[in-house]
Every structure is written in C-alpha cells, then in structure tokens.
Amino acid sequence: MFGMLCLRAVNPSNPCMQKTDHSPIADHYDVAIIGGGPVGMALSLALNDTGIRCLLLEARGVPEKDEDPRPLALSHGSQLILNRLGAWQRLTSNTPITEIHISNRSSLGQTLLTPQDAGVLALGYVVNYHDLFCSIHAQLLGSTADYLAGATVTQLETDSHGGTVTFDYQGNTQQVSAKLLVLADGGKLAKQLQGIEYHEHDYQQWAVVANIKAEQRQTGVAYERFTPDGPVALLPNLDDFALVWTVSPIEAKTITALDESTFLARLHQHFGDRLGKFIGAGKRSAFPLQLKYAVSSAQRVALIGNAAQTLHPVAGQGFNLGLRDAFELAQEVIAAQRQGRAIGMPHMLEKYQQKRRLDSSAVRIFTDSLIKLFSNDNPLLKHACGLGLIALDSTPPLKRFVARRMIFGARG
Ligand SMILES: Cc1cc2nc3c(=O)[nH]c(=O)nc-3n(C[C@H](O)[C@H](O)[C@H](O)COP(=O)(O)OP(=O)(O)OC[C@H]3O[C@@H](n4cnc5c(N)ncnc54)[C@H](O)[C@@H]3O)c2cc1C
Incomplete structure (x- = not known):
C-alpha cells in the first residue's frame, strides 16, 4: 500500500551490481507474485510490457548476494x-x-x-x-517491472474476488491486493490457504x-x-x-x-x-x-516452480519444469486480458492447471520412478x-x- 518500489538500473560491467531509486507501489494489481526466485522472476518478465499490472515480492533484501552453488x-x-x-x-x-x-x-x-x-x-x-539467477535478475532490474526485494510475505487471503498479500518491508507491515496471487515461494506459504494440499515424500x-x-x-x-x-x-x-x-x-x-x-x-x-x-x-x-507436489488448489491462486512441485534432481528437471509453469501461466493471463476475461477466474485457472497437469505429472513420475527403480540393491x-x-x-x-x-x- 505505502511500500516503496525499487526501480533499479543495472551496472553493465557487473550484472549483480545495481543502483536503486524509489517510487511508491500501487494498492492493487492484476497479478501479485510471491517469491523472486528464478521462476517468479521469469513470470514477472513474461508479463512485463503486456499491459498487465504485476508486482513481484522477494523476501531477501539483496538476493543476488546469495551464492547458491548448485x-x-x-x-x-x-x-x-x-x-x-x-x-x-x-x-x-x-x-x-x-x-x-x-x-x-x-x-x-x-x-x-x-x-x-x-x-x-x-x-x-x-x-x-x-x-x-544474476542474469534473470539483471534483466528484471533493467525492465519496468514492479519488484520489491526485502519484502517478506507473512499472510495471504483469497476469496472469489481476489487476494490480499500482507508483507513486512523495512520494519513496516503493508498490504496489496490482486486479482490473482501466484505462489513462487518454493511452497512455504501455500499451507495458509484453504484448499491447497501437498503430497510430500522425503x-x-x-x-x-x-x-x-x-x-x-x-x-x-x-x-x-x-x-x-x-x-x-x-x-x-x-x-x-x-x-x-x-x-x-x-x-x-x-x-x-x-x-x-x-x-x-x-x-x-x-x-x-x-x-x-x-x-x-x-x-x-x-x-x-524431497518430492512434493500440490494435489489441490485455492481460488484466485496459481502455483509455479517449486511451489507447484519439488522434484529429485536426478534428471535435472525441476527448474525446466518451473520455467514452463511460468511461461504457460503468462500465456493464460495475457489471453484472459486480451479477450476481456477477468484474470484469475476459475475458468482461467482451470485451463492453466489442465495445461500443466500432463507435463508436471509426466516429469514427476519419470524422475520418481528413476529413483525407485535404480536406487535399490x-x-x-x-x-x-x-x-x-x-x-x-x-x-x-x-x-x-x-x-x-x-x-x-x-x-x-
Ligand atoms: C542439488 C540440486 C540440483 C538441481 N539441478 C537441477 C537441474 O540440473 N536442472 C533443473 O531444471 N533443476 C534443478 N534443480 C531444481 C531447481 O534448483 C529448482 O527447481 C529451482 O531452483 C526452483 O526455483 P523457484 O524459483 O521455483 O524456487 P526457489 O528457488 O525456492 O525460490 C523461491 C523464492 O521465494 C522467496 N520466498 C520464500 N518465502 C518468501 C516469502 N515469505 N515472501 C517473499 N519471498 C519468499 C525465496 O527467498 C526465494 O527467492 C536442482 C535442485 C537441487 C537441490
């Protein structure tokens, strides 16, 4: 609501260096993405400059400093x-x-x-x-996307009209609403929402x-x-x-x-x-x-990346699948907007889930079967x-x- 949007320009010699200037974020968006990992950022980029108002919230203040070695x-x-x-x-x-x-x-x-x-x-x-991470991040910072780093989402609520996101930013608790909430946080927040359940296997x-x-x-x-x-x-x-x-x-x-x-x-x-x-x-x-995948969903919510499914890395498929989630969700949101249909309505979400179901279950069954078949004596x-x-x-x-x-x- 009264948050400060980080509009960032990239230092071309180092894609992870940035300067930041601030302007306020809006109260309401078409799409709010929670989680600025590689998949959440990819969705934000895919929706940028399409006329869809989209906000991306990332908990880490300076995410590009985390050197993930995988x-x-x-x-x-x-x-x-x-x-x-x-x-x-x-x-x-x-x-x-x-x-x-x-x-x-x-x-x-x-x-x-x-x-x-x-x-x-x-x-x-x-x-x-x-x-x-740095290359997607640099592309995001160089775009006009609304992106707030250092914003930890604490609460999510949805009903048939849309969703509300409560987050902590610079010591203040703030809220934004959106027609569609997209969880790209790896799957931690979904349990707050009635309707979303996961199958989990360690x-x-x-x-x-x-x-x-x-x-x-x-x-x-x-x-x-x-x-x-x-x-x-x-x-x-x-x-x-x-x-x-x-x-x-x-x-x-x-x-x-x-x-x-x-x-x-x-x-x-x-x-x-x-x-x-x-x-x-x-x-x-x-x-x-672990293997973890959503078996049900909630109104006005879409899951992408590890929040939709977390797989064994045996066939190197988790991010590839998550990127396809982001890309196909963007296509559905853009199509809804162009056809004058409301974003995040059950019909749109059902279409997205239907498109993703085959891909996601095929890859999940493939990787899980590899582990079960080959990891034995x-x-x-x-x-x-x-x-x-x-x-x-x-x-x-x-x-x-x-x-x-x-x-x-x-x-x-
Ligand atoms: C060892 C290993 C090897 C792998 N190898 C491959 C491979 O070869 N190929 C492949 O395709 N995949 C591979 N994967 C899988 C891949 O790493 C993941 O699928 C991918 O990183 C998922 O990205 P994501 O953006 O969905 O989630 P994440 O990377 O988990 O990002 C989630 C983001 O949400 C943010 N967040 C969390 N909570 C909040 C909150 N409350 N508020 C705001 N933000 C929040 C986090 O800070 C984070 O930035 C591998 C995984 C492992 C463990």
Missing part, C-alpha cells in the same frame, strides 16, 4: 524461453551438453543420448545457478554438489550413473565437471567434512574410472531432497534396469521419446 542442466526448451525473456543473452557462460551417458553401477546396461536422437542442435546447457537422500577436476577434461558429455545409494551425475562445466552426488543424510555430513584427497578417492571409488582420477574439488555443499531389479538401458540404447524411437521429453516436457 549447477543447473537447462534443456534446449528452457534456453528458448530464457532467450525470449532476454535473460539468456546476459549469461556470461554456459557449457553445452553434447551427449548424455547413462549407466548403472554393477550391471551391464548403458545408453548414450545424442542431439540427433532428439532432433535438436543441443541436448541442453549447464549453467551455474548463481549466474543464471527421499532420505541429500545431494552433495561441488566443482570437480578430473584427469580427463570434459568433452561435453554429461554422465548420469545410478547406484544403489542413489544417482551420481558429473556434468560438463566450463573446463571441469559439476558433481551432483546423491547420498544418505549421514553420508552427506561425512563426505562434505572429508579432506579433499580422501573425498576425491571416495568419489573415484563410487563413480568408477571413466574419467581417470579426480584431482581437484571445489567447495562442497549439500541439499536435502535388489538383484532382479538391478538386472531389469540394466536390460532397460540396453533396450533404450538399441531402440531409436524410444530414445527419441525419452530425449525429447527431457528437453521439451510432455509436449516433446
């Missing part, structure tokens, strides 16, 4: 969306994935996915999460991430190796590799605390000799892993998984099906 494998489809939003062009670096090598420890099966299998130029790109696994140097330099191949303890991925990242190593919660604590050479030896033992010895490791960080299942990989490798139409769905989602 690597992200972006699909070719995500690259196309980010390009349209103007954020891809701001990325300082990315590493193309030219092949995906999938194997199963202690069974014979393996498969290799290539761009030709999917009929595209590149299978995807590895980017540093922080770089991606995988009892953590992902340990780090930059890794191997005797062999990366050649564009992304390695995904399944083991009974969970998958381990080594993604090409500039000259080196980005590691995503799934382990039990206890093991995560142990291996992040190991000295570098013991850690590298342990990784070599786990991953095998495909890249020679590992000779260097950057800072290690660990993330708890059952000799029969291990054998079946090995046979499955051999079948995938020798059946081009099946390969094309899998590769295109990893790149474009259900529409692949």
Whole structure:
C-alpha cells in the first residue's frame, strides 16, 4: 500500500551490481507474485510490457548476494524461453551438453543420448545457478517491472474476488491486493490457504554438489550413473565437471567434512574410472531432497516452480519444469486480458492447471520412478534396469521419446 518500489538500473560491467531509486507501489494489481526466485522472476518478465499490472515480492533484501552453488542442466526448451525473456543473452557462460551417458553401477546396461536422437542442435546447457539467477535478475532490474526485494510475505487471503498479500518491508507491515496471487515461494506459504494440499515424500537422500577436476577434461558429455545409494551425475562445466552426488543424510555430513584427497578417492571409488582420477574439488555443499507436489488448489491462486512441485534432481528437471509453469501461466493471463476475461477466474485457472497437469505429472513420475527403480540393491531389479538401458540404447524411437521429453516436457 505505502511500500516503496525499487526501480533499479543495472551496472553493465557487473550484472549483480545495481543502483536503486524509489517510487511508491500501487494498492492493487492484476497479478501479485510471491517469491523472486528464478521462476517468479521469469513470470514477472513474461508479463512485463503486456499491459498487465504485476508486482513481484522477494523476501531477501539483496538476493543476488546469495551464492547458491548448485549447477543447473537447462534443456534446449528452457534456453528458448530464457532467450525470449532476454535473460539468456546476459549469461556470461554456459557449457553445452553434447551427449548424455547413462549407466548403472554393477550391471551391464548403458545408453548414450545424442542431439540427433532428439532432433535438436543441443541436448541442453549447464549453467551455474548463481549466474543464471544474476542474469534473470539483471534483466528484471533493467525492465519496468514492479519488484520489491526485502519484502517478506507473512499472510495471504483469497476469496472469489481476489487476494490480499500482507508483507513486512523495512520494519513496516503493508498490504496489496490482486486479482490473482501466484505462489513462487518454493511452497512455504501455500499451507495458509484453504484448499491447497501437498503430497510430500522425503527421499532420505541429500545431494552433495561441488566443482570437480578430473584427469580427463570434459568433452561435453554429461554422465548420469545410478547406484544403489542413489544417482551420481558429473556434468560438463566450463573446463571441469559439476558433481551432483546423491547420498544418505549421514553420508552427506561425512563426505562434505572429508579432506579433499580422501573425498576425491571416495568419489573415484563410487563413480568408477571413466574419467581417470579426480584431482581437484571445489567447495562442497549439500541439499536435502524431497518430492512434493500440490494435489489441490485455492481460488484466485496459481502455483509455479517449486511451489507447484519439488522434484529429485536426478534428471535435472525441476527448474525446466518451473520455467514452463511460468511461461504457460503468462500465456493464460495475457489471453484472459486480451479477450476481456477477468484474470484469475476459475475458468482461467482451470485451463492453466489442465495445461500443466500432463507435463508436471509426466516429469514427476519419470524422475520418481528413476529413483525407485535404480536406487535399490535388489538383484532382479538391478538386472531389469540394466536390460532397460540396453533396450533404450538399441531402440531409436524410444530414445527419441525419452530425449525429447527431457528437453521439451510432455509436449516433446
Ligand atoms: C542439488 C540440486 C540440483 C538441481 N539441478 C537441477 C537441474 O540440473 N536442472 C533443473 O531444471 N533443476 C534443478 N534443480 C531444481 C531447481 O534448483 C529448482 O527447481 C529451482 O531452483 C526452483 O526455483 P523457484 O524459483 O521455483 O524456487 P526457489 O528457488 O525456492 O525460490 C523461491 C523464492 O521465494 C522467496 N520466498 C520464500 N518465502 C518468501 C516469502 N515469505 N515472501 C517473499 N519471498 C519468499 C525465496 O527467498 C526465494 O527467492 C536442482 C535442485 C537441487 C537441490
């Protein structure tokens, strides 16, 4: 209501540097987005300059200072969306994935996915999460979007006419109303709203991430190796590799605390000799892993990104899916506006959910099944998984099906 909007100009030499000047935000919007992570920012950009009045609220005061170390494998489809939003062009670096090598420890099966299998130029790109965040953020700051950082949303209310958002900003409690509330906060606030329920499953696994140097330099191949303890991925990242190593919660604590050479030896033992010895490791960080997805919704509310579904990172699909949520929601909001229909009405939300249902459930079932099938010690299942990989490798139409769905989602 009486909040101060940060209109920011970007310092071109460093996309994360900014100067801020202030002007008041409005009392009422068409769309209020809660959560300025990469997905919330993408939606804000997709709605910018469309005539739709949209406000983005982010809890962190200086979000670009948080150096999240996770690597992200972006699909070719995500690259196309980010390009349209103007954020891809701001990325300082990315590493193309030219092949995906999938194997199963202690069974014979393996498969290799290539761009030709999917009929595209590149299978995807590895980017540093922080770089991606900064590039979308810089694009947002350079736009005319209404964006308030340092605004922690504390309360949400909706009825059939719209929603009200209460937030703390610079020590004051403030409110805005909107026709549609979009939750892009990772899913923490949804439980306040009557009607929204989640299915949740703790995988009892953590992902340990780090930059890794191997005797062999990366050649564009992304390695995904399944083991009974969970998958381990080594993604090409500039000259080196980005590691995503799934382990039990206890093991995560142990291996992040190991000295570098013991850690590298342990990784070599786990991953095998495909890249020679590992000779260097950057800072290690660990993330708890869960499956969480909304099974119902509330009036005047749309969920996107991790607030709609949080997945295991095994196939690198969470952000790719979230970006498609944002893009398709923007299309629905813009269509409603152009056709003179009210934004956030049940018909519009039902259409959005219907469009997303197939994509979201297909990716969720795919990633969850990979974990359930491959992360086990059952000799029969291990054998079946090995046979499955051999079948995938020798059946081009099946390969094309899998590769295109990893790149474009259900529409692949
Ligand atoms: C180890 C690991 C590897 C991964 N690898 C891949 C990959 O290779 N490819 C891929 O596609 N995905 C990957 N993912 C998934 C991906 O990281 C997430 O899907 C993505 O970051 C979700 O973005 P988001 O914007 O929806 O949510 P978040 O990044 O969780 O952002 C939520 C935002 O909301 C803000 N917020 C929270 N509460 C409030 C509040 N009360 N008020 C205001 N703001 C609030 C937060 O500050 C934050 O900025 C990986 C995940 C992990 C853990």
